[in-house]
Amino acid sequence: MKNYLVLLLVIGCFSSLAAPSRKMIEGAGSAQQFPHSASVIIFDSTKVDMIESGLSYYHEHRLVKILTPEGAKQFATFRYDYDPLSAYVEINRIVVYYRNGEQKEFTLNDEVDYPAPGSVILWGARQKMVEIGRLEPGDAFEVFVSKKGFTYALLQPTDDDSKYIPPMRGHFYDIVPFWSDVPVQKKVYQVAIPNTKSVQYKIYNGQLAFNEKKGAEKTIYTFSADNIMPFRNEPNMVAQSDVAPKLLISTSPDWFAKSKWFYQVNEDYGSFESTPEIDRKVKEILKGATSEMDSVSRLTHWVADELRYFGLSMGKGEGYTLHKGSVNFRDRCGVCKDKAGMLVTMLRSAGFESYAAMTMAGSRIDLIPADQFNHSVTVVKLSDGKLHLLDPTWVPFVRELWSSAEQQQNYLPGIPEGSDLLETPISAPENHYVKISAHSKLSADGALTGEIHFTAEGQSDAALRRIFTGSFKALWQRNLENELLKITPQARIISASYGANPYRYMDGPIELKIEFVIPDYAMVTSQEIIFKPLASSGIFDGAMRHLNLDLSLSERAYPFRDGCSRSVEITDKTTLPSNVSVAWKPEMEKISGSGAEFEGSFNLNGTELVVEAKAWFNKRIYTIEDWPSFSGAVKMQKLLIDNPVILKIEK
Numbered sequence: 289m290k291n292y293l294v295l296l297l298v299i300g301c302f303s304s305l306a307a308p309s310r311k312m313i314e315g316a317g318s319a320q321q322f323p324h325s326a327s328v329i330i331f332d333s334t335k336v337d338m339i340e341s342g343l344s345y346y347h348e349h350r351l352v353k354i355l356t357p358e359g360a361k362q363f364a365t366f367r368y369d370y371d372p373l374s375a376y377v378e379i380n381r382i383v384v385y386y387r388n389g390e391q392k393e394f395t396l397n398d399e400v401d402y403p404a405p406g407s408v409i410l411w412g413a414r415q416k417m418v419e420i421g422r423l424e425p426g427d428a429f430e431v432f433v434s435k436k437g438f439t440y441a442l443l444q445p446t447d448d449d450s451k452y453i454p455p456m457r458g459h460f461y462d463i464v465p466f467w468s469d470v471p472v473q474k475k476v477y478q479v480a481i482p483n484t485k486s487v488q489y490k491i492y493n494g495q496l497a498f499n500e501k502k503g504a505e506k507t508i509y510t511f512s513a514d515n516i517m518p519f520r521n522e523p524n525m526v527a528q529s530d531v532a533p534k535l536l537i538s539t540s541p542d543w544f545a546k547s548k549w550f551y552q553v554n555e556d557y558g559s560f561e562s563t564p565e566i567d568r569k570v571k572e573i574l575k576g577a578t579s580e581m582d583s584v585s586r587l588t589h590w591v592a593d594e595l596r597y598f599g600l601s602m603g604k605g606e607g608y609t610l611h612k613g614s615v616n617f618r619d620r621c622g623v624c625k626d627k628a629g630m631l632v633t634m635l636r637s638a639g640f641e642s643y644a645a646m647t648m649a650g651s652r653i654d655l656i657p658a659d660q661f662n663h664s665v666t667v668v669k670l671s672d673g674k675l676h677l678l679d680p681t682w683v684p685f686v687r688e689l690w691s692s693a694e695q696q697q698n699y700l701p702g703i704p705e706g707s708d709l710l711e712t713p714i715s716a717p718e719n720h721y722v723k724i725s726a727h728s729k730l731s732a733d734g735a736l737t738g739e740i741h742f743t744a745e746g747q748s749d750a751a752l753r754r755i756f757t758g759s760f761k762a763l764w765q766r767n768l769e770n771e772l773l774k775i776t777p778q779a780r781i782i783s784a785s786y787g788a789n790p791y792r793y794m795d796g797p798i799e800l801k802i803e804f805v806i807p808d809y810a811m812v813t814s815q816e817i818i819f820k821p822l823a824s825s826g827i828f829d830g831a832m833r834h835l836n837l838d839l840s841l842s843e844r845a846y847p848f849r850d851g852c853s854r855s856v857e858i859t860d861k862t863t864l865p866s867n868v869s870v871a872w873k874p875e876m877e878k879i880s881g882s883g884a885e886f887e888g889s890f891n892l893n894g895t896e897l898v899v900e901a902k903a904w905f906n907k908r909i910y911t912i913e914d915w916p917s918f919s920g921a922v923k924m925q926k927l928l929i930d931n932p933v934i935l936k937i938e939k
Contacts, residue, residue: 308351313385313428319355322471325518326359327352329472330428336479338460338506343452346435353428360423368416368433369404375437376452379416387426394418454659456549459539460485461658464511466496467532472516477535480506485539490656494533511535523838525846526909527651536656543657543700543709550702554644559610559629562637566617570637580670583638584678588666588689589794591631591680596621610644610664625664627680632666641669645677645701653698653709665690667701675701677712685757685793686750692720692852693747695908717855717904720746722831725859726823732865734810740822742800744831747852749798751831756790764790772804775825779806817868817935821899823860824928832856834905835926839919844912853907856925858888860899864935870897871936874927881917883910886924890933901928 308330316330330351337345354360370377382394404413420429437452438461454460464477481487483506491498491511499510519532540546554560573590577583598621610625613633622630628644635642646661647653653660666678677699682691692715701707721744728738744752755767765784772779787799810819829835833851869892876888888901903921910918 308385308428308430310385310389313351313353316353316428316473317355317471319425322355325470326356326362327354327470329353329468329470329475331474331476332472333476334464334478336462336477338479338481338485340458340482340484342454342456342458342460343436344438344460346433348433348435349431351428351430354423354425356425360425360427363423363429364420366418366420366429366431369413370416370435371413374452375435377416378434379418380432380434381430382418382420382432383430384420384423385428385430387424394420455553456540456546458485461538461540462535463529463658463660464535464537465529465532466494466511466513466516466534467519467528468516469518471518472513474512474514475516476510476512478508478510479537480508481539482506486541487537487539488656489535489537490654492534492536492654493531496533496535509537520845522841522844522846522848524848524850525844526849530652531846536654536658536660538656538658540657544706546657547700547702547708548704548706550646550700551643551704551706554610554629554702557610557612559612559644560633560636560642561612561614562633563614563617566613566633567637569617570634573634574638584635584640584668584670584676585689585794587634587638588631588678588680589683591627591634592684592686594620595627595630595680597623597627597681624681628664628666631678631680635666635668643667643701643703645699647694647697647699647712649694649697653700655709661700665699667703675703685753685791686747687793687797688746691747693908695853714907715746715853717853717906720744720748720852720854721857722748722752722828722854723857724823724828725861726821727861728822729863730810730817730819730865732812732817732867734808734812734817734819736806736809736819736822736862737804738822738862739801739803740827741802742828742831743797745797746854748831748854749793751833752800752828753790753793753798754830756786757793768800768802771828772802772806775820775822775827776806776809778808779804815937816871817865817937818932819935820929820932821860821862821897823858824899824901824925826929832925834918834922835929837922839922839926841915841919844915847909847911848915848918849909850905851908854905856901856903856905858899858901858928860897862897862899864895864897865937866895867938868935869938870933872934874931874933876901876927877920877924879917879920879924881914881920882906883914883916883918884921885917886921888924888928897933899928901925 312330317328322328330353333349335347352363354363366382368377368379378396379399380396384392398418400417402415402417404415438454460481466475497512501508519528573586574583577586595616610629611622613630616622616626616630632642632644645665645667647663647665648660649663667675668678669675677690679691679694682693683689694712695714697712698709699712700709723743726738726740728736730736742752756764759767768784769781772781782803782805785801788795790798810817826835873890879886884906885904891898903925
């Protein structure tokens with residue numbers, strides 16, 4: 289089989305690039321020419337041959353020149369990641385071209401195959417490795433890799449090539465990045481597809497050279513680019529795949545076909561079959577439910593809280609079929625697809641019409657129907673006839689059914705009639721408010737005493753609540769103290785309350801009340817008192833993720849993202865000593881725009897200094913046009929955090 293695969297790839301539809309010359313390597317550039325790169329890729333060629341079943345044969349051919357000692361260290365060992373359940377891989381040959389004129393070749397006999405490092409998801413991912421040994425700047429190596437199979441889903445092992453056929457049999461898809469972290473002088477992607485297939489492709493975020501050559505049985509599509517320079521990242525930008533050049537190609541006709549397939553493959557597998565034990569648990573959970581939405585909420589949060597996030601590869605249908613409800617209920621653990629499947633099973637047991645859906649956490653799904661999914665969620669059809677999104681993976685201890693940290697993402701439900709690609713809605717900022725208010729007294733010696741209150745909703749509620757849900761109860765008091773200690777090491781908590789049991793997050797929004805005393809909080813001189821109003825000092829900034837974003841760019845080239853839409857309301861009332869006046873205070877600007885809004889004020893009412901600030905951050909994913917108002921609003925809130933009030937002592 290090995291020899292057949294290599295022969296097919298080398299002499300099949302395509303011919304390989306010519307062997308490199310010393311002149312080609314020497315002319316590829318140096319560390320002086322590419323001062324920020326440890327290596328340069330002289331050429332990168334991928335050639336694919338698809339057959340009618342959907343089985344695809346890949347031949348990868350790459351030539352890399354080492355530029356720095358760091359690059360030499362990086363490539364002392366060549367590694368190739370793959371999953372044996374979906375791909376067969378061979379590192380056929382590696383040739384090292386030393387700068388002193390010597391040459392060394394490594395073959396299949398030098399290849400080592402070992403399990404890839406594990407995580408909370410335990411599957412059969414592996415690495416092919418060849419120990420190249422010591423390299424020096426100026427050396428180069430050429431690598432030939434053969435592969436058959438696909439990348440994204442996992443299948444049940446068999447004794448033949450059927451396990452390497454994509455889940456949608458008879459179809460081909462690929463997502464090809466045309467960006468790089470190092471310079472690439474030439475990159476070529478070529479695929480031969482039977483003429484019986486309908487092909488659609490699109491080039492995103494750039495231009496590629498393209499050639500189409502139709503043969504008697506197959507059409508060869510060739511895409512290439514020269515002189516690809518390292519992609520320039522920006523702070524807080526969206527995923528590289530959303531903005532960098534890439535190719536999407538697929539033989540799948542449309543998203544409706546994908547939706548129908550996903551529905552049917554799970555129904556055929558019996559993913560959502562209930563059991564008497566599950567039925568009894570559903571009745572127990574729904575006892576006392578007062579409405580349709582209450583029932584849905586109870587089941588969603590039971591699955592969210594009771595199934596620990598942990599995954600184990602279990603054979604048939606891995607990656608696209610959801611484990612059966614009986615397995616998930618028994619083990620009380622699973623990854624996203626297990627949680628989504630368990631919820632579908634329980635909703636159906638309760639009489640609801642429910643299905644699984646696919647989405648992409650972390651980046652955009654583009655319109656070509658390739659497999660651009662890494663996350664599974666649930667949809668339920670309620671009495672209004674609409675599909676409602678549920679995500680039991682992302683809502684443990686979150687007062688939502690669908691996590692608003694997933695706003696503006698595409699998803700595809702697997703439903704009988706099929707569906708087009710859909711998009712998750714924007715959640716209004718007020719659904720994720722954080723409100724901070726303080727009443728305190730500043731003494732002439734600089735001591736500050738008083739109370740500070742916090743309340744929050746939605747994603748902001750979850751962020752504040754993690755002080756409790758993310759640690760043992762014995763640490764709760766210390767966690768609260770740590771927030772005050774961020775402001776000053778002199779802070780002491782006199783008393784603290786947090787309303788209901790923080791674990792009972794569905795009872796209502798979180799409410800924190802802290803009574804404090806802070807000796808020597810203000811800096812006192814013979815003429816001035818300098819201090820920061822506590823509520824506007826950035827305390828509990830975990831609920832205000834925007835404060836940690838990099839604002840160094842005046843203009844942006846790419847869209848950017850925050851954790852969630854949110855609103856912030858700050859009110860601080862400080863009673864001042866009777867013999868002071870305000871000598872200096874931060875000047876607040878009103879910010880208004882498509883990205884965010886801000887308004888704030890300082891007012892002295894007798895001896896009471898009142899600071900008020902409100903900010904609205906409107907989305908999760910922002911365009912470059914949103915940047916001026918977004919960064920302006922954040923800067924205004926940071927102005928409150930970073931700048932004290934100066935009080936003049938009247939004699």
